[in-house]
Amino acid sequence: MVDAFRRVRAITQLTMLEEVRNKVLNATFLFAVVLTYFGLVLTNLAQGFEDRFFRDIAFSMVEFFGLAILLQSAYRVTRQDVRKGSSVEMFFVRPVKRWEYLIGRYFGIALLLWVGMAVMAGVQLGLGAVKKFGFEWIYVAAYIEIYLKLAVVMAAAFLLAMVTTSQASYLISSLLVYASGHVMHLLRALIQAQENAGLFAVLFIKPLTYLLPNFSLYPTVNNLEAVASKAVAFALTGTVFAAAYTIFYGGILLALSVYLFSRSEVQ
């Protein structure tokens, strides 16, 4: 087990190193920082709500940046790199198990996401401080929840990379999962509210609302204004619940990805 942990750690560090030097990712990061800065410039348009306006843009940029890097990286490590002649082939002839490779890659991207988001948060708070926008502890809970949400999307992206047949279908399906995760609870509530919901809705749509991720379980980031009016402890309770959901749901998706990856051949 110690050896397995060592190998996972080596793959995690390699992934981190590869991604940090990836020019596309660096450009994405720069783009997100520039957009955050523009958000600060545009606060002049929201007289009286400058801090709220900037905060919403900055949090969106953190999430956008995270989503962009995880979607690129997840596909690269699970599909593009796993081909004949690649360095991955040279991993697999060494004592590396498939699950060690995939988990190592997952943690590598997760670590990159953590570092990238921390820098983005620093940019947000730094720019906010220049404009003398206040800092609220609730922001920490919001950052953690964005990270947890992206961890679930990444596990889903790993699984989708295994089952889709092209990069385009992978991207479309991953974005659909991400988007649907934000509205699934509404759809479920709608079906429950309708007394005469159709058979199709009950048999197919309703189970789907349980299969797809449910991002309404991340309360702070979804409704920062409402949570901010309550105590920090309230937000942290929600975050702890969100973390438990992430581990459970993300764990299932990752386990499925490992199963499919172990059965696949290096083509």
Added chain:
Amino acid sequence: MKILPIVQFENLTKIYRLPGFLKTQEVPGIESLSFEIAEGEIFGLIGLNGSGKTTTIRLLLGLIRPTSGRVLILGQEAAKEHRVRSHLGYLPESVSFPQALTPNEILHFFARIDAAKFGGKKKLEKTIDEVLSIVKLDKAADRKTLSFSKGMIQRLGIAQAILGHPRFLVLDEPASGLDPLGIVEMRELFLRLNRELGMTILFSSHSIGEVEKISHRAAVIAGSRLQRIMDRGDWNGGSKKTLEQLFLECVQLKISREY
């Protein structure tokens, strides 16, 4: 004294299933392959393009699964027993590395994957410096591979394959991308690894001359089947024929049987 086989192919068959519009097309990769490679041997695989050489190697390494039969390395299946892979070194046919990393970083990573083999940090550093100097990449050790020529990438591939002195080295077209001087150096390196460290080497090649110069034995694969296994005596001794002539005989015989 009987020399123990390091590799045993036992009635190995691989059929590729290519998904089609209405039905799956079955293409044989290799069929009913059975032979053994003894420890300390240099064994050449020769055949035309698409004959099944790379499929044989990938089955041996557990990168793809056989349709039937099995292949054993030191009595174990590489696909199932990951520990046996500690004794393997492999150079793929068209090798590539992460372009943003340096040879030093890449070799460090591969060494850390199999850390038990390298002992302490000092020994690891020494081993990496040693293999980089063997493949003449010591001066480019800290340069990103993005700027490397095909020959340099191939040499880095050889470096990762021989890292940690594996007992069994598998090389798929090792001369591809190397210039004539590089080919001579590579040949001498493999002979040295075999003589001095007792490494068993299996390699596939289009270059019959290379196989003739360094192999103890060679197998001809044509049309996804093993046609013949020959040893040095066949091309250097009694038959008075070169390996090229023997190879052409096998391939032409196979073609004449088919038509």
